[in-house]
Amino acid sequence: MVVVAPVERYHSHHIGALQEPHERIDWRPEQPRVERVRIKEHTCDCKATFYELCQAAGLMFIRRTHRQMGEVIVHESPWVVAKETQGLWLRLLMGSAR
Ligand SMILES: [Zn+2]
16 A cells, blocks of 8 residues: 655745734736746735735836735835845735735
8 A cells, every 4th residue: 555645835934914004005907028938936826915025127016916806906115226026025024914
């Protein structure tokens, strides 16, 4: 008899509980501006909403993907210099920006 151990699901970052007050990210509808977007980090997709830290055209932004009843809604934070978006990414993970 072969016993197959259940494969543990790999979870990546889960964002922290939302703090009050928190910074409101200026989410805008996704704009396909460039062909190549590199995903540097991402939050766990076991949640209905997940986030990706993206780099494109020398700038960085956060992409938010929300899945609800078969629909996928994508928004992006403003495209700004890497340092600014990396700071925002950390605040998002900590729950102080959303
Ligand atoms: Zn997860």
